[in-house]
Amino acid sequence: MTTRRSWLLLLALALAPVTACTGGTGSERFHFEARIRGTASTGDAYTFENESGWLVRLDRAQVTLGPVYLNVVPPLRDKSASIWDLLVKPAWADGASHLDSGRVVGEVLAQVSFDALSEQPVTFPALGTITQEEVRTADVWFYPEPGTPAEAKKLDTVALDIAGQATRGDAIVPFRGLLKLDDSWIANQTASTRGNTSLATIRQVRGIPASFFPDPGGFLEITFDVKRLLRGADFSNLQANKTDSAGVKLLIPGKAGDQVMTNLYQGLHEADGTYTVRWHSP
Amino acid sequence: MQKLKLLPVFALALSTLFVAGCGDDDDTSGDGTSGKGGTASQGGSQNEGGAKNEGGAAASTSTEFVPPADPGKGGFWVTVSGEDLASVGYDFVKGALADGDPPAFVDGWAVHFDHVIVTVGNVTIHEDPDKDAGNPQDVGALVAKAAGPWAVDAAIGGDVIGKSESPDEKTIPIAAFASQDNGDPFDPESRYAFSYDTLAASEDATVTNLDDEGRALYAEAKAKGYSMVFAGTATYKGEAPEAGSVFASIPTEVKFTLGLKNPTSYINCSNTDLTAVGDEFPRGIQASATKSTIVQITIHTDHGFWDTLNVEGTPLHFDPIAAQASTYGMPDKPGTVTIEDLVDVDVTGFKTKDGEVLPWRSLVSDYDAPAGQMKYDTNGTSFKKANSFASYLAYSAASGGHLNADGECEVKNNFTP
Numbered sequence: 001m002t003t004r005r006s007w008l009l010l011l012a013l014a015l016a017p018v019t020a021c022t023g024g025t026g027s028e029r030f031h032f033e034a035r036i037r038g039t040a041s042t043g044d045a046y047t048f049e050n051e052s053g054w055l056v057r058l059d060r061a062q063v064t065l066g067p068v069y070l071n072v073v074p075p076l077r078d079k080s081a082s083i084w085d086l087l088v089k090p091a092w093a094d095g096a097s098h099l100d101s102g103r104v105v106g107e108v109l110a111q112v113s114f115d116a117l118s119e120q121p122v123t124f125p126a127l128g129t130i131t132q133e134e135v136r137t138a139d140v141w142f143y144p145e146p147g148t149p150a151e152a153k154k155l156d157t158v159a160l161d162i163a164g165q166a167t168r169g170d171a172i173v174p175f176r177g178l179l180k181l182d183d184s185w186i187a188n189q190t191a192s193t194r195g196n197t198s199l200a201t202i203r204q205v206r207g208i209p210a211s212f213f214p215d216p217g218g219f220l221e222i223t224f225d226v227k228r229l230l231r232g233a234d235f236s237n238l239q240a241n242k243t244d245s246a247g248v249k250l251l252i253p254g255k256a257g258d259q260v261m262t263n264l265y266q267g268l269h270e271a272d273g274t275y276t277v278r279w280h281s282p
Numbered sequence: 283m284q285k286l287k288l289l290p291v292f293a294l295a296l297s298t299l300f301v302a303g304c305g306d307d308d309d310t311s312g313d314g315t316s317g318k319g320g321t322a323s324q325g326g327s328q329n330e331g332g333a334k335n336e337g338g339a340a341a342s343t344s345t346e347f348v349p350p351a352d353p354g355k356g357g358f359w360v361t362v363s364g365e366d367l368a369s370v371g372y373d374f375v376k377g378a379l380a381d382g383d384p385p386a387f388v389d390g391w392a393v394h395f396d397h398v399i400v401t402v403g404n405v406t407i408h409e410d411p412d413k414d415a416g417n418p419q420d421v422g423a424l425v426a427k428a429a430g431p432w433a434v435d436a437a438i439g440g441d442v443i444g445k446s447e448s449p450d451e452k453t454i455p456i457a458a459f460a461s462q463d464n465g466d467p468f469d470p471e472s473r474y475a476f477s478y479d480t481l482a483a484s485e486d487a488t489v490t491n492l493d494d495e496g497r498a499l500y501a502e503a504k505a506k507g508y509s510m511v512f513a514g515t516a517t518y519k520g521e522a523p524e525a526g527s528v529f530a531s532i533p534t535e536v537k538f539t540l541g542l543k544n545p546t547s548y549i550n551c552s553n554t555d556l557t558a559v560g561d562e563f564p565r566g567i568q569a570s571a572t573k574s575t576i577v578q579i580t581i582h583t584d585h586g587f588w589d590t591l592n593v594e595g596t597p598l599h600f601d602p603i604a605a606q607a608s609t610y611g612m613p614d615k616p617g618t619v620t621i622e623d624l625v626d627v628d629v630t631g632f633k634t635k636d637g638e639v640l641p642w643r644s645l646v647s648d649y650d651a652p653a654g655q656m657k658y659d660t661n662g663t664s665f666k667k668a669n670s671f672a673s674y675l676a677y678s679a680a681s682g683g684h685l686n687a688d689g690e691c692e693v694k695n696n697f698t699p
Contacts, residue, residue: 051668072417187590187652187659197593205662206592232668237631237655256654259631263669266630271662 028132034068034108034220035121039227046117046164048227052234058164060176061116061226064157068222069139070106070130070210106130106214111145116226130214138208138277140222142181142268156180160268162226163248166235173235176244177251179264184254205269210277217282228274229267233260337428337457337488347490349440350458356467357574358567360405360428360457364436364581365687366450368398372584372598374519376645387587390520390645391600395437397496399503399511400581401487403431404479404547405457407468411475411550411566418550418565418692421475425464428457431479433487435496436581437514445555445578445687453578454491473566475550476685478579479696482507482545499539508541510679512586516600520645528638532601533609535616540586540603542621544680544699548579549692551685563689578686586679590659597649601640602632602656602671610635627671629658665699673699 046058108128142159163176181203237259238249251261267274337350352359371394374386410422440454461467483503492500499511516536523529552563567577587598607617632640642651658674665673677699
């Protein structure tokens with residue numbers, strides 16, 4: 001019995017530092033609430049001047065996104081396993097060469113719609129789960145609604161529904177548009193050739209800066225700055241666009257679309273600016 | 283009983299092992315120059331261990347640069363290459379995009395570089411490139427370093443044939459490590475993490491192989507803080523454009539000078555000279571007991587011309603640059619373009635110098651040009667100046683640093699595009 005106790009004691013002594021390696025809380029896995037909201041607005045109308053000199057007033061900016069993944073730093077692309085890998089099997093976010101990817105430690109497997117013109121937070125309809133580890137980047141994915149076949153190309157999920165009016169000098173341009181991340185954004189390049197982008201890729205925003213150590217009882221908050229989507233928009237490019245019966249310019253989606261829609265698409269994918277990811281401790 | 287007596291020792295050793303592997307390393311600055319242990323050795327200095335680690339030296343910019351000699355067996359000989367594409371350029375041959383490696387510019391331009399000037403420095407060798415599978419920037423102790431910096435023209439090159447073994451790929455040695463900085467030999471059974479930086483041009487840089495024109499460009503680079511300068515001539519070799527189209531207004535010969543503010547760290551590179559594990563190459567460099575090992579810092583010149591950021595190998599285009607030529611509207615008159623001409627060009631909707639919409643075009647058989655106005659995809663990257671083409675080029679070109687031709691490094695941009 002004495003010998004057996006010694007074994008257990010020694011084993012505990014040996015393994016104690018293993019738990020200490022992960023920040024002192026032992027890689028605890030827990031659930032958390034995730035929220036998302038827009039940034040500050042000014043009264044009923046959301047108005048700002050962009051870098052092209054247009055005074056933009058937004059009347060509507062409804063965003064639908066999710067799931068969200070939380071990552072540590074990008075992985076070593078070496079298949080050799082460490083002792084830690086033997087103890088804890090890591091999940092790897094896919095990535096291309098040296099430009100992105102990361103190890104997933106947390107996820108919010110849900111989709112949420114929210115008003116980007118409102119600071120009022122909207123809670124994701126499902127709790128997230130995370131392994132307690134330093135988070136350095138986040139990914140926001142714009143996946144189709146739950147239940148949509150994975151191979152579906154034509155998707156009706158609207159990632160961004162936007163409407164407003166832009167003014168510069170004497171020019172007044174009312175506009176509206178729906179941004180769907182479907183195959184109309186895929187480049188005309190031979191499939192599987194070097195540099196080809198996939199449908200999955202255009203539905204992902206990778207490498208959003210985040211730096212926090214999550215703790216149980218805390219919650220994740222994502223802030224979405226809709227102004228970044230129109231930062232470089234030049235509404236003079238909409239002259240040839242169709243107008244509706246009310247004289248509102250209709251934005252043209254897809255890779256052959258107009259400059260304003262292109263800015264919306266690229267702003268939605270902007271990792272460093274559009275999204276702010278924070279952890280709120282209890 | 284004997285085993286039980288050893289148990290406490292075993293447990294303590296195991297415990298110590300884990301403790302040693304725990305916690306944040308204060309020396310992991312992420313700049314690829316961190317590490318504990320060996321003392322830094324500047325190029326050309328005699329280190330304590332008696333083994334000589336050399337960086338090529340020149341007393342001043344007017345003195346001829348003498349590349350460091352082959353350090354001999356067990357050592358590392360660090361060279362810089364822009365591959366044959368820097369020295370010979372990109373020809374345009376009508377045909378399939380997929381036939382070329384790399385593919386030709388899809389819009390019919392042949393691009394020749396007169397200069398590909400890069401300032402390279404902070405060449406470091408650390409132990410244990412696999413220290414942290416989750417963080418390639420976390421490496422072992424620093425064992426050797428050559429700070430440089432060196433100003434290198436990769437279009438001119440030197441006397442050492444590059445990894446492609448093509449006689450057109452002439453690389454220039456900049457540093458030689460005969461041993462670790464403490465005098466110990468490199469272990470031929472181990473891999474070492476290899477990292478380097480590209481830096482803003484500076485007075486501190488040893489000018490290596492720059493000719494008079496290159497030195498003039500480097501003086502401008504120092505004044506403006508460029509870390510890369512791509513200068514050359516693009517010649518349109520596609521079919522004659524339709525009369526009246528914007529393409530008919532683009533000069534068929536364009537001299538370009540693109541100074542790029544994009545200092546970057548290339549950290550713990552993977553090595554395509556080593557045997558791949560699955561479809562991945564191991565990180566690090568490995569000495570040979572019988573000869574020196576050439577470690578080739580490789581600058582890929584095609585990255586700057588991709589049409590999507592953060593995606594490898596998208597089609598190459600020159601039209602957006604040529605459409606800003608000084609002689610736009612006079613197609614028979616050679617024009618010039620500098621990076622300043624591209625600062626205000628909007629990548630989300632390219633226009634010509636005269637403000638006309640610039641459409642896509644393809645002159646190869648297997649690339650379908652999209653309809654409508656030409657635009658590039660910044661793919662998650664934002665710029666200080668919204669949509670600036672100059673920023674796009676700097677960011678995209680910064681991804682072109684590699685090891686031994688195609689080995690990929692952790693890329694850490696030390697600039698805000």
